[in-house]
Structures are given as C-alpha cells and as structure tokens.
Amino acid sequence: MTDGSPEPVRVRGRRPPQGDPVVDRAFALLAAFDAGHRSLSLGELSRRSGIPTSSTLRLAGRLMAWGALERGSDGRFTIGLRLWEVASLAPRGQGLKQVALPFMGDLEEVTRQHVLLAVREGTDALLVERLSAHQAMDVLYRVGGRLPLHSTGVGLILLAFAETAFQESVLDQPLVHLPENVPVSPAALRRTLAEIRRDGTATLRRRAPQPLVSVAAPIFGADDRVAAALSVVVPQENAEPRLLGPAVRTAARAISRGLGARRAIGVPPA
Template identity: 40%
Template sequence: MARSTSGESVMERVLRIIEAFDVSTPVLTVSEIARRADLPVTTAHRLVNELVDLRMLERAGPYQIRIGLRMWELSSRSSRVVRLRDVALPFMEDLHAVVRQHTQLGVLDGDEVLYIERLSAPGSMANATYVAGRLPAHACSAGLVLLAFASADVREEILSQPLARYTPNTVTDPQQLRKIFADIRVQGHCLADSMTIPNAVGAAAPVFDANGDIVAALTIVVPSDADRIVGHIPALMTAARGISRTVGIAGFNLTLPLASDTKFLAIHRKNRR
C-alpha cells in the first residue's frame, strides 16, 4: 500500500479523514477535514473526492461533505455491534419504562466507551453521550464496569497512561481505580456520581457473552440523586442479565478489539487528536 513521505499508508490517511466527522460536526468542508485529519488540503481534496466517488462520503452542499449512506449500509450488514444492539434493545426498552431517564449501552473501544444505543424520555436531563459518541473509560460508570471485568492487561494498559480529570469527582489515581474495579467485581455494578459532568449520576452493570467475557455495559443516567438511582439498580442488573442470557443462547461472537492492542491504541490516539 502506498505510503506518504511521513510513512503513513493511504489507509491510515483515509481513516483520519473518516474520523474527522463526529456527532457534533457531521458536516465538514474539505478545509476543515484537512485540518482535523492533519493533512495537506490537496491530499485531503484528492482522497475526499475518491471517497465521494465510492459513495463512502457524500456532498451535503457545494462545499460540504458528510458520511455517505453506503458506509452505513456496509457497516450495518455484519457488525457485531449492530447484532448486540438488536439483542439488547427489548431489555433496554423495559428498563427505560421504569427509569424514564437515559438508558444506554456501551462497549469498550481503546481507552473509551463507544455508545451504541441510547433511549431517552422527553424532558430528560442533559447527557454527555450520544449514539456513536464516546466517553473516557476511567470517567464514567460504563467504562469502570467494562474495565473492572476486562483482562488485567487491558486495565493496566489504560492505567499506565495519563488520565484526565473532568470534574472534582473524576478518579485519576491508578491505585484508587484498582480498588474501585475490585469493588465492582464484588457488587456486580457501579455507581459514578458527577464523574464526567456535574449533577449527573450513572449506574452500570456488565453484559457477558457465553464464555463469560464482558462485551458491553448497560447504563442508566439520572440527575444527581444517589437514593433515587439505588432504587433502580435491581432493574438495571436484571436487564443486564437478560441481555447476557440472550447473547449466550444465540452464541454470538461479540468480542471487540482489546484495548491492550498497542498498535490499535497508538493509531486511535493519533487520529483522535
């Protein structure tokens, strides 16, 4: 595969272009794509045109570009995440009917939680997450659960890097996080109060596959009121167990890329900047 003078392959540059789009900026100009992907404008223009021709990207106006319908189609055909979401959705709907706030499903991707489904009610509190949005794994209830039940190598890979503080309640000390992980494994769930944004408390429970490996975290988020959310934890854990049983019965292979994959993490962090 052809490489640039910087040693990057075409595939790596294309990935940077695709990752330039996010939930808050689904439409970009070529100049904005070039800046976000750290590419020369001429290179970005050439690659964007090729991706438009392939219908992976599409034009949203004379000078604007967005993710193409074909990319969504291809990713939806066999994605393990889509299958997991389909299995989880009936249980999430039942849980949401009880909680009447945010009900979310997230998976571990690198050192972040990628949210693959979210149900919200009209008038729900402000939330930091969206479908296809991400949060740092060490700073949210879903991430703490995913890390608690992940392999030791995955946890230590993430704990070995600098951890950002988002609120006064964000835990960044590796030793304290290791204790939190141990408590989660004993309790089977996690409570995280105002760790990512103020005045929001999340509770999460693990979803396992037939081999007992964690594949996702089911989360509820309500306004900061620990007493209120504690009353919902039995329903949360029941729903998570229901999803786990269904995943096990179906025999899905839902294992996602390990966060301890050094090459994957290096590329992901570079593209995220």
Template identity: 45%
Template sequence: MPNSTERGRTVTSRALAVLGSFTPAQPELTLAQICRITGLRHATAHRLVRELVGWGALERVPCGAYVIGLRLWELGTLNPRGLPLRVRAMPFMEDLHAATRQHVQLAVLDGGEALVVERFSAVDAVPVRSQVGGRLPLHASAVGQVLLAHADEELFAEVVRDGLARFTAATVTDEAGLRAALAECRRTGVAVVREEVSVGAYSVAAPITDAKGRVVAALSVVGPDPAVHRLVPAVVMAGRGISRGLATTPGPAGGDDADLLWGRPSAREPVRAGGG
C-alpha cells in the same frame, strides 16, 4: 513538492485520515477543514474526497460540506458487536427507559474507551456528554468501569499510564482509587458513578455477558437523582435479560467461533484488572 505530513503515508492511510477527521462533535466538514485536520494538501484531499464520495463513504450536503455516507453505516451494521447486540438489547432498553424516563445506554469496549452503540433518552433528561457513536472514559463512566473491571491488566495499565483525566471534582484520578472502584464493581456486580463525568449526572451500570460468561458490553441508566443506587435491581435485571439472549446467539460460524464475535481469542482468558 509533497507536504511533509504526506511523506511516507500510503494512499490507504491518507483515506483513513480523511474518514477519521469526522467525529460526533464535528460530523460535517468542509474540504478546507479536512485539509487542516489531516495535514493533507488541498489537491490530495480533494482527490481522496471525490473517490470516497463516489464509493459512498462520504456524502456532499447542499452547503458544499461533507458528511459520512450511508455505505459506511451499511458496513458498520455487519459488525457483530453492533447490530446483533443492539437487536437483543433494545426491548430491555425500551422497558428500562419507559420505567425511568432517563438516559439508557449500551456501550462496548473499543480500544481504551467505551463506545456508545445505542441510547434511549427523554427530552428533559439530565444533560450528558455521551451520544450514540460517542465515547466515554473507562475510569469515570459507569459503563466504562464495568468494562474495565472485567478487562485484562494490560488495558488497566494503559488507562492509568498517562494519568487519569479529571472531568469534575468527583472524578477518581488516582490509580489506587480506581482499583478500589473496580474491585467494588466486581464484588457487587454493578458500577455506581456519581458526577464523575458530568456535574448533576448519576449513573449505574451492569455487565452484559456472552454464552461463556465473559463481559462483552455494559448497560447503564444516567439520571439526576443522587440516589441512583435504587435503580440497581432494574439495571441488573435488564442486563441479565440481554445476556440470556446473547447466550443463544451463535458465532459467525457457530460453536467456538463465538470467541471471534467479541475479539477475544479462546486461548486467552482475561485477567481482571486491579487485582482480586
């Protein structure tokens, strides 16, 4: 008899569940772990994994476990918010990293989180939660606050609907406090976050805009210095440099198709979250 967790699920949804079981915290999984995470029967999971390995979406490592395959990485580079953005950003990120010797990271909005698409780090830099391919909370990270400050009210409502998670004693967990922080971000053009995600980590982030002035990404420096605001001019300058580069990048088909580049239909201009 089919497992109750499999009833009503398409083959595609089961395959996606297998791929979705891999995370930055668990990049390598055994078949038994995949079954436990997805709720799939062993025979079903085994068949799907075998097909995914054959296609290149998964790879089997010598110990017998599985990792995400290079075929998915290859497809991921085709996303316009991935490789083109990183190519434009990396020279500025390298310079910023050389000047600060701290974490320099680039993030985009993905659902209700900030997705880190690139990062430069020093070996002795302050420990942080983020990594390339990892996610950061919108309400508690500097890149997240920049992205949320320039998103629409609908996203803000989603973020606060189930309460704001507390990561440290300094995390803003009330709606009014978050609205005030986002309003300050829009006023100053930067977000400055002090130990809201990790104790001892201070960050400053600036927006990156496209040719139409819409915020499409955020750039930040994360370090151990409480006087992180001193880095604001350098981060802002780097963000503006990346934005200038993006302004000259055409959309997939040129012209107004650049709207498709960032997933926002041209007929809908974002309403800034948190009021005026």
C-alpha cells in the same frame, strides 16, 4: 523564507519520498470528521488529514463514488449514508443494539430516565445506544461518542472486567474526574474495581453538572467475556440504588442471554 536548508529537489511530477499507503490515506479522510466537524470543505479536509489538496480531491472522489462521502451543493463533504449502511452491520454496534434495545426500553419505562449501552473501544467507552425518557434530565453523551472509562458507570464496568494488563496500563496513567477535574487515586480506583467485580454492579455518583447517580452492570457475549455495559442514569434525589441495581443487572443478564452467553451468567465466579 529564503531557502537555507538543503531542500530536497522538488521536481514536478516527482513522487514524494514518503507517503502513507493509499488505504490509510483514504481512511485518514474519514477520520478527519468528528462530532464538531460533520461537514468539511476540500481545504479543511486536506488540512485536517494532512494530505495535499490535489490528492485529497482525487481520493475524496473515489470515496464519493462508493458512497463513503457525500458532497452537498455547497461543495462541502459529509460522511455518506452508504458508509452508515455497512457500518450498521458492526456486531458490536447495531448488532448489539438490536439485541439490547427491547430490554433497554423496559428499563427506561421503569426508571423514566436515561439508559446507556456502551462497549470498550481502545481506552474509551463508546456509547452505542441511549434511551432518554421525555422528562429525563439533561442529556450527557451522544450516541457514537466516547466516554472516559474511569469516571462513568459503564466505563467502570468495562474497566473492571477488562484484561489485567489493560487495567494496569490505565491505572499507570494520571487520571482525573471530569468535569470537576479532581485527580483519581490509583489505590482507590483499584479498590473500586475490585468491589465492582465482587458484586457485579458499578455505582457512580457525580455532582456536576447536576447531582446524579449511575448504576451499571456488565453484559456478557457469546464468548462469556464482558462485551458491553448497561447503565441507568438518574438524578441523585430520586435514586434508589437498592432497586436500580437488581433492575439493571436483570436487564443486563437478559441481554447477555440474547447474545448467547452461558457460563458467565449461569454460574457466577465463586
């Protein structure tokens, strides 16, 4: 590649004309990790974050000194436990989980299947906790993983009770159900959401990978707005939505009360 373009002179030591702020870069390093890449070599880290190797090394060193990253004997980086420690103080993460867990346990004992707790983060639902009975069917999602809003029980709850402007922005985009890859009709979804708001429960049936029913209900926070969604996921055959709905709603209310909600659970909107 013979240089034909007016390449900016790369003097040794010349500061790059444009570089993201240090803090952003540091967090870009953290963001380079995901479920499929829980450990990265220096080179991988550099490539995935788009930061030159030498800078990556320097920054990663800082992060290691603090404990945000750890480095194994093989030289590979992983997310550090110290980061996990402070992150466990996130009110919408561990804080929520702490309040919800006992009630989720009750629900698990009754249904003997999966119990999910999720909150909205950006345009996804984020799975905060999952309880799965031993004899439960195959697990679906990972704690800390993201779920689509429009094709999961918890997601539908979070979407139905989100601000109108946000709902519209979601409805404006082309949506498909996964994994069947069936397109979602905006009009149908709109009706579904209205229905969910009306009776405070979302029921979602799904055929693949196996026939299942998810029944979800909203959890209200201290500000009386929807803070999270609770759901049970059971195989289609032994589903009894008539029983599951009230059970999930009851547990969700108990959690709401634990979070300090008042108006929202006391007086249902007329």
